[in-house]
Amino acid sequence: MAGRVPSETDEHTATSTPAHTSAPRISSPPGNSLRQSTGIDDEDIEASAAKGGQPASKPTASTANEKPDIEHTVVADDxxxxxxxxxxxxxxxxxxxxxxxxxxxxxxxxxxxxxxxxxxxxxxxxxxxxxxxxxxxxxxxxxxxxxxxxxxxxxxxxxxxxxxxxxxxxxxxxxxxxxxxxxxxxxxxxxxxxxxxxxxxxxxxxxxxxxxxxxxxxxxxxxxxxxxxxxxxxxxxxxxxxxxxxxxxxxxxxxxxxxxxxxxxxxxxxRSLAWQTAKQRALAKAEGSRQAQANRDIKVSRHRRKSRPISLVGIEADLSHGIPAPQFKPTLADVNxxxxxxxxxxxxxxxxxxxxxxxxxxxxxxxxxxxxxxxxxxxxxxxxxxxxxxxxxxxxxxxxxxxxxxxxxxxxxxxxxxxxxxxxxxxxxxxxxxxxxxxxxxxxxxxxxxxxxxxxxxxxxxxxxxxxxxxxxxxxxxxxxxxxxxxxxxxxxxxxxxxxxxxxxxxxxxxxxxxxxxxxxxxxxxxxxxxxxxxxxxxxxxxxxxxxxxxxKLSAWAWLKFRGLRKRIARSR
Known part of the structure; x- marks a missing residue:
C-alpha cells in the first residue's frame, strides 16, 4: 500500500516474490534523485538491502529508537x-x-x-x-x-x-x-x-x-x-x-x-505525504477503471461464448492479464x-x-x-x-x-x-x-x-x-x-x-x-x-x-466543543 513505511518483512518479501508479481513501477518527477524513486512501497531499495547492498541512509541517534515515519523512509541519495x-x-x-x-x-x-x-x-x-x-x-x-x-x-x-x-x-x-x-x-x-x-x-x-x-x-x-x-x-x-x-x-x-x-x-x-496521497488517489481511480473494463470484457465474452461454455475463471485470468497495470505520473492536475x-x-x-x-x-x-x-x-x-x-x-x-x-x-x-x-x-x-x-x-x-x-x-x-x-x-x-x-x-x-x-x-x-x-x-x-x-x-x-x-487527533478540538458544534450544524441541515 502506498504511504507504508518499509519493514523487515517487506525486505524478505521483496527477495522471495517473483519479478512478474511486483508492484507496477511508478513514474517520478524529473531530477537526479527523483528518477531513481518509484514510491514508498517500491521494493527495489529493500531488495538491494536484502542482497547485501547498503541502504541509502542510516538511522541517526535521534531516530534509532523511534517508530518509523514517512520522514525517515529509506531513499536513494538521501x-x-x-x-x-x-x-x-x-x-x-x-x-x-x-x-x-x-x-x-x-x-x-x-x-x-x-x-x-x-x-x-x-x-x-x-x-x-x-x-x-x-x-x-x-x-x-x-x-x-x-x-x-x-x-x-x-x-x-x-x-x-x-x-x-x-x-x-x-x-x-x-x-x-x-x-x-x-x-x-x-x-x-x-x-x-x-x-x-x-x-x-x-x-x-x-x-x-x-x-x-x-x-x-x-x-x-x-x-x-x-x-x-x-x-x-x-x-x-x-x-x-x-x-x-x-x-x-x-x-x-x-x-x-x-x-x-x-x-x-x-x-x-x-517522504512526501502530498505525493503519496496523490499517488494513492490516482491509482485507486485507475484500478477502478481497470476493474470496470475487465467486467465489461467478461460480459462480452460470456455473450459471445454461450454456445461454447468454458471456464469463467480462465476468461477472467486472461482478460486481467491483458489489461495494463495502473501507473501514476504526477501532473499539475494533482496540485490542490x-x-x-x-x-x-x-x-x-x-x-x-x-x-x-x-x-x-x-x-x-x-x-x-x-x-x-x-x-x-x-x-x-x-x-x-x-x-x-x-x-x-x-x-x-x-x-x-x-x-x-x-x-x-x-x-x-x-x-x-x-x-x-x-x-x-x-x-x-x-x-x-x-x-x-x-x-x-x-x-x-x-x-x-x-x-x-x-x-x-x-x-x-x-x-x-x-x-x-x-x-x-x-x-x-x-x-x-x-x-x-x-x-x-x-x-x-x-x-x-x-x-x-x-x-x-x-x-x-x-x-x-x-x-x-x-x-x-x-x-x-x-x-x-x-x-x-x-x-x-x-x-x-x-x-x-x-x-x-x-x-x-479525534479529540484535538474537543476543548472548543468543535465536534459537538459541527454535529449540531449537520443535524440542523
Whole structure:
C-alpha cells in the first residue's frame, strides 16, 4: 500500500516474490534523485538491502529508537547524508533567494517622491503597491507548496526567480503606476516560492534536532532584506533614480536564478505525504477503471461464448492479464492548494501557531512603515539614508534573535530527548522562547512612548533592537515547530504560515498610516503590545497541550466543543 513505511518483512518479501508479481513501477518527477524513486512501497531499495547492498541512509541517534515515519523512509541519495559543505552551500542559495524578494518589498521607499512625480502617482496608489505585494507574496505559497510536492523543489525555485526577475526588471522600464503595481504583484507571486518551500528543502536536508539553527540562519535573510532595503534604496536612488532600485533587484534575482541551476534536488517522493496521497488517489481511480473494463470484457465474452461454455475463471485470468497495470505520473492536475490548506487548519496546534506568527509578522510591517514616517518627520527630520540606518536596528535585532532562538531550541530538544530516552516532542522548542516572549510587549511599549514623547534617538534605536530580538526569537522557534510537527508536509504547513503572515501584514500596512495619524505612536504600539501578548497566550497553550492533541487527533478540538458544534450544524441541515 502506498504511504507504508518499509519493514523487515517487506525486505524478505521483496527477495522471495517473483519479478512478474511486483508492484507496477511508478513514474517520478524529473531530477537526479527523483528518477531513481518509484514510491514508498517500491521494493527495489529493500531488495538491494536484502542482497547485501547498503541502504541509502542510516538511522541517526535521534531516530534509532523511534517508530518509523514517512520522514525517515529509506531513499536513494538521501539529502541528510550529504556532506556538510554541500548542505551549507544549498542553505546559502536558499537564504540569498529569500533575501532579494523581501528587499524588493520596500527598496523603493526612498524614491517614493520621484515615483509620484514621474508617474503621477497618488499616496493611495503607492500604499496599494506595497500592500498588494505583501498579500501576493503571502498568498501564492499555497500554490507553490503543493506544486513542489509534485514536481520537486528545484524546478519551482528556477521558475520563481525567473518570474520575479523579469517582472521587476520590466517594472523599472514602464511609465504607468498601474503597470508598476501589476508587475510588482506578479513578481511577488513568483518570489513567494522562496519564502515557503525553502523550509521544505531545509527539512529534507536536516534531522529535526538540527533544524532550529538552520531555520534561524535561513530566516535571517528575509529579516535582513527589509532592514537593508532603505539603505540600499537610498544609495541607488541618489545614483540612478527610482528605476535603479528595480533594475538592481532584477539583476540580483537573475543571479539567484542562475545559482539554482547548480542546486541539488532535495525532494524525495517517498517522504512526501502530498505525493503519496496523490499517488494513492490516482491509482485507486485507475484500478477502478481497470476493474470496470475487465467486467465489461467478461460480459462480452460470456455473450459471445454461450454456445461454447468454458471456464469463467480462465476468461477472467486472461482478460486481467491483458489489461495494463495502473501507473501514476504526477501532473499539475494533482496540485490542490485547498486540500493542503484544509489539512493544516484541521489541526489546532497549527491554527494557534499561525495566528501567533501572523500577529508577530504584521507588527513588524506596521512598525517598518510608521517608523519611516516618524523619523522622516520633525523633530527627527532624517533623510532617506539615515532613516534606513535607524531601521537597520530592527533587522539586526531580528537576526540575533532568530539565530539564537534556533540554537537554543535545538539544544533544548536534544537535552529533553536525552532526559526522556527517546525523541523529544516538537513542543519543547516553544518552551525555549518564554524569556523572549516576556520581553517583547515591554519592548513595544518602550518604543511606543519614547517616539511619542520625541525622546533622543538612542532610546528608540535600543527599543527597535529589542523588538527585533524578542519578536523573532519566538518566531524562529515557532517556524521550526511548524516544520517538525507536520511530518511529511513541511512545505504545505509553511505555505499556510506565509499566507497568515501575508494577510496580517497586508492589513497592518493598510491601516498603519491612518491609525498613526489618528491615535499616535504611543497608543498604536501599546495596542500592538496587547495583541502580541494575546498571541503569546495562544502559543503557550500550544507548548503545553499540543503534544496530546497531535497524539489524539479525534479529540484535538474537543476543548472548543468543535465536534459537538459541527454535529449540531449537520443535524440542523
Amino acid at each position: 539529502p541528510r547524508s550529504w556532506s556538510s559543505a554541500r548542505k551549507w552551500t544549498q542553505l546559502a542559495m536558499l537564504s540569498f533567494g529569500a533575501l532579494i524578494p523581501t528587499m524588493a518589498a520596500n527598496v523603493f521607499f526612498p524614491a517614493i517622491d520621484q515615483i509620484k512625480s514621474d508617474l503621477n502617482a497618488s499616496d493611495a496608489q503607492i500604499s496599494l503597491s506595497i500592500s498588494l505585494y505583501i498579500l501576493a507574496q503571502g498568498s501564492f505559497p499555497l500554490v507553490w507548496a503543493p506544486t513542489s510536492e509534485i514536481i520537486g523543489r528545484k524546478p519551482c525555485f528556477l521558475l520563481a526567480m525567473l518570474i520575479f526577475s523579469v517582472c521587476v526588471g520590466v517594472a523599472g522600464a514602464v511609465r504607468s503606476i498601474k503597470a508598476v503595481i501589476a508587475l510588482r504583484v506578479l513578481g511577488a507571486a513568483g518570489s513567494a516560492a522562496m519564502l515557503s518551500i525553502s523550509a521544505g528543502s531545509i527539512a529534507d536536508m536536516y534531522e529535526p534536532h538540527e533544524r532550529g539553527v538552520k531555520v534561524g540562519i535561513y530566516y535571517s535573510a528575509p529579516l535582513l532584506g527589509p532592514a537593508l532595503a532603505p539603505v540600499i534604496g537610498g544609495a541607488l536612488t541618489e545614483a540612478g533614480g527610482w528605476q535603479a532600485t528595480f533594475y538592481a533587484m532584477a539583476g540580483l534575482g537573475g543571479a539567484s536564478c542562475l545559482s539554482f541551476f547548480f542546486f541539488r534536488e532535495t525532494f524525495r517522493v517517498e 492548494p485547498w486540500s493542503n490548506f484544509k489539512h493544516v487548519l484541521n489541526q489546532p496546534h497549527n491554527v494557534l501557531s499561525l495566528i501567533y506568527n501572523g500577529l508577530a509578522f504584521g507588527s513588524q510591517y506596521s512598525l517598518s512603515y510608521t517608523a519611516a514616517r516618524t523619523f522622516a518627520a520633525a523633530p527627527y527630520s532624517y533623510g532617506p539614508l539615515l532613516v534606513g540606518v535607524v531601521l537597520l536596528a530592527l533587522g539586526v535585532g531580528g537576526i540575533f534573535g532568530s539565530v539564537l532562538g534556533g540554537k537554543l531550541s535545538d539544544l533544548r530538544l536534544r537535552r529533553k530527548g536525552i532526559e526522556l530516552g527517546h525523541k523529544a516532542p516538537a513542543e519543547e522548542r516553544i518552551k525555549s522562547s518564554f524569556l523572549a516572549m516576556m520581553l517583547c510587549p515591554l519592548a513595544f511599549i518602550m518604543y511606543a512612548w519614547t517616539v511619542h514623547q520625541h525622546v533622543e534617538i538612542a532610546a528608540p534605536v535600543v527599543s527597535l533592537v529589542l523588538i527585533g530580538f524578542s519578536t523573532f526569537w519566538p518566531y524562529s522557534t515557532s517556524l521550526s515547530y511548524i516544520v517538525d510537527s507536520n511530518v511529511g508536509g513541511a512545505s504545505g504547513a509553511v505555505s499556510c504560515n506565509s499566507f497568515f503572515r501575508g494577510l496580517t501584514a497586508f492589513v497592518a500596512s493598510e491601516v498603519a498610516g491612518p491609525l498613526q495619524d489618528a491615535v499616535g505612536d504611543g497608543a498604536l504600539y501599546t495596542g500592538w503590545a496587547v495583541l502580541i501578548t494575546f498571541g503569546q497566550v495562544l502559543i503557550t497553550v500550544v507548548a503545553f497541550k499540543a503534544t496530546s492533541w497531535r497524539e489524539d
